[in-house]
Amino acid sequence: MAKLSLMFEEKTVKEVPVGTRPVSIGRSPDNDLPVDNLAVSNYHARVYFEGGRLVVEDLDSLNGTFVNDLRVERATLHDGDSIWIGKHHIKVDASGDAPVPWDTGRKASAPRINETMVLDTKARREMLQQAAATGERVQFAAGRLKVPTLVVVGGRTDQKEYMLTNKLTVIGKSAMATVKVKGWFKPAIAAQINQRDDGYYIGPGDKMPTVNGVPITGPVRLNDGDVIEISGVRMNFIFRE
């Protein structure tokens, strides 16, 4: 039989089995699994079996129900899942019935919702709002207008300074390169700087650049102040406000 264990930090506070009747979770003491914390709504969530699957349903709680860090309104539970309610979490032990086993393989486990779906506007807004609240700190850091800039400190190039406004930047002799390197026997693409979701990465072209004196073979994330050397050109990577 499936079992729910209410945990606070690493300690088990209470255990309840899930049978045919739903298990109610909330701050009010008449719940099957009372959770004594102000962040928990009086009737916060419930867990029950439906068609052989163990399901958790949020009862419009103020602070939400999370399954493995993801806020849910309703979700199928699997053995080993954690339901987070406030600072408490509830460990799901469904090993007894093992109705919906997880594939543990990294790649094999990928598509758990088989059908692709699009969130409608309301659901999307809610999910993004929630996401925004959690990610606020990160958003602000990225929100300040900082333009990544290459400042040439040595060697011959067509400009002294380049603002990296495109997703892809090529450093080389090619007429189409953003940073045009001058001189004989310079490679068409000496190196490249690409923008990714989490920052700017320098990668090799026909030559291997060095970042702060260290040669790089694959893409390396650039940090404010890094010194790049390639094909006789020395540049400083900085973020300009």
Next chain:
Amino acid sequence: MRIVSGGVTDVGRVRTNNEDCFRIVESLDLFVLADGMGGEAHGEVASALAVETIVKSCMDPGVDAGATLVGNSEPTWSEKTKRLTSAVHRANKNIYDAAEANPEQHGMGATLTAAWIDGSKLSIAHVGDSRAYLLRSGNLQQLTSDHSLVAEQVRRGILTAAEAEESEMQSVLLRALGALPDIEVDTDEHVLFARDIVMLCCDGLTRMVTEPEIAGTLQAEIDPTKAAEKLIALANERGGVDNITVIVVRVGAESRGWFSWLFGGARKRAARNGAAGGS
């Protein structure tokens, strides 16, 4: 720029129908890929409608007689970029209207990733979680952003990339063609260099095969169609849980000077023997 391309689609190992659709228009250097959704046969309807609308709008400028560009466009964009973006808006509307008109098709939709090459300029238009990649000097760079919930959570710093790969919410999209009457299209322009490889693929590939494996296959296999086939075989080996579609586009060296005059003939003969590609 000399362009060689090939594309392959496969139903995978789990599904019984293929909801993906792609088209290579060699005369235009236009490449379009769509991944349909909506159950029954409606995903196929949506993806086919998306691809057909894009190809038609891009082939026949008359459809888009100058002023009738749909959606927002940046003044700096090239004519082709504008036309491609407009075509995606049009495809969205066509799918939405079709779904509204036929109740049984309600909820159908499609992702769309399109690339149009004009000389050394690459225009990309994109909605959904299919992807465009650029392989340049051994570096594989994703050109598009996934419009999925997990990708958005990674961008906002809520999930790590590794957690996103494990998430059961991977199939939840924030944007797709046909879901709403109006849509935001991601548009980008890039400069292409000789020896660049552009790849379009649906999530059936990227959920099964890692980026280093994609980069390795594209570098090892010169023939675009064979490269696409190898990537699909790899995805199927891993389980092939979804339909898989891959388009590979290789940008050749600029033909000029006595060197290419000397070898041009041999190259032409080799190209004629290669697979034609396209559907």
